[in-house]
Amino acid sequence: MSDTSSPNGRPRRAGRVKSTLLGVLAALVVLVIGFVVWTQIVMPGTRSAALEVWEDPAVSVTDVGDAIVLAPTADAEVESSGAGLVFIPGAKVDPYAYLRKLSGVVEEAGATVVITKPTLNLAFFDQRSLETFTAAAPDVDTWFVGGHSLGGVRACQLAEDPAVAGLVLFGSYCANDLSEASLAVLSLSGSDDGLSTPEKVADARVRLPADATMVKIDGANHASFGDYGVQPGDGEATISSDTARAAITRELVRLLG
Template sequence: MNRALRVTTWIVAALVVLVLVFLVWANIVMQGTRSAALQVWRDDRVSVRDAGDSVVMSPTGQANGVGIVFIPGAKVDAYAYMASFRQVVAAGTTVVITKPTLHLAFFDLRPLSAFERYAPSVTTWAVGGHSLGGVRACQLADDPGVAGLLLFGSYCANDLSRSDVDVLSVSGSRDGLSTPAKVDAARDRLPADATMTEIQGANHADFGAYGAQPGDLTATIPRSLARAEISAAVERWIEGIRSDVLH
C-alpha cells in the first residue's frame, strides 16, 4: 500500500508540474510593439476599446456594415493586430480581435455570437485569423451566417471546398512557419474561387506588429510595405463581399 501511495503521489506531482509549466509557457505572450499601437490609438479615424475578451476596432466615420471577428496566432497579443487593420477599419469595416483562452485558438470554443454582440450595427460578418487562429477561423466559417473567411499566413485543416463562403488567403513568400508549400498543399480545402494572394518578401510576423518570431524567415521588404499590401488585399475582398450581399 505504501509503495502504491508513493507511486500515486509521484504521478500526481508530475502532472501538477506539467500543468504549471504549460500554464507558464502559454502565458509568455508575444506582445504588440508600442510604436505600432500608438499610431492606431492616435488615428482619429479609428475607435479602439477593450471589451475584456476582445479588442473592438470601429470606424469613427461612415461604417460599411461589414465586421470581421479575427483570431490571433498562438501566443500573440490581440493588440499586435491593431496596426494590421488600421487602414481597413478607417475605410469603414469593424474588426473584433479576440483574446483566445490561454492565448491558444484551439482552446477557445466560444461561438462567433460571443464577439458579434460588440458591434450590433454590423449586418454582414466574416471570420479570420492568423496562423493557428486561421485554423480555428476555418472551423467557424462553417457557420451559415458567415459571409467571408480571411486567412493571414494560415490554411484550413477542415474541408471548405464546397462552401460558398468568400475566402481571401494572404500569405508571405518568406513565411517560415506557414510556408508557401504548406499553403499550396491545403489549397484544395478552400472553394475553387478563393482568392490567393502572396505578398512577395513578407514573412510570418509581418501579419502583426510583435517583432520577430522563432522559426520565421527574414523579410525582404519593409514591414510598412507588407502591411500596406495586406490592407489593400483585405479592402478589395471586403468590397467583393459587399457586392455579393447587394446582389
C-alpha cells in the same frame, strides 16, 4: 516492535503504490502549472504600432474584455460599411500586435474588426461561439471570420457557421474541408514565411472553395502579418511593415469594402 503488515505484505505494497500515485499526481500538477505559465508568455505587440492606432482619429479602439473592437469614428472619411471581421491571433501573440495591420480596412472601408483574446493565448483552446465576439459589434450586418497562423485554423472552423459570409487567412490554411462552402475567401501568404510556407499554403488549397482569392505578398514573412518582432523559425522579411500593411489593407478593402 510489532509488524502491522499481513503475512503476504499487502499493506506495505499498498503504501508503495500510494506513494507512487502521489508522486505522479505531483508531477502532473507541476506540468500543468508549467504549461499555463508558458501560455502566458506571449510575443508582445510593438508599442509604437499599437499607439499609432490609439491616436488615429478615424479609428475607435475599445477593449471589451474578451476582445478588442476597432470601428470607424465620426471623424472617419468613410461611413460604416456594415461589414465586420472577427479576427483570431496567432499562437501566443498579443492581440494588440494586430491593431495596425488591421486598422487600414477600418480607415478605408469603414469595416469593423473584432480581435479576439483566445483562451490561454492559443486558438485551439478557445471553443467559444462566434456570437461571443459578434455581440461586441451589434450594428454589423455581414460577418467575416479570419485569423493569423493557428488563429486562421480556428477561423476555418468558425467559417462553417451559416452566418459567416467569408473567410480571411493570414499566413494560414484550413485543417477542415471548406471546398464546397459558399464563402468568399481571401488567403494572404508571405513569400518568405518560414512557418506557414508557400508550399504548405499551396498544398492546403484543395480545402478552400475553387474561387478563393490566393495572394502571395512578395517579401513578407510570418511575422509581417502582425507587429510583434522576430518569431523563431520564421524566414526573413525583405519588405517593411508599412509595405506589408499596405498590401494587407488593399486586399481586405476589396473583400470588406
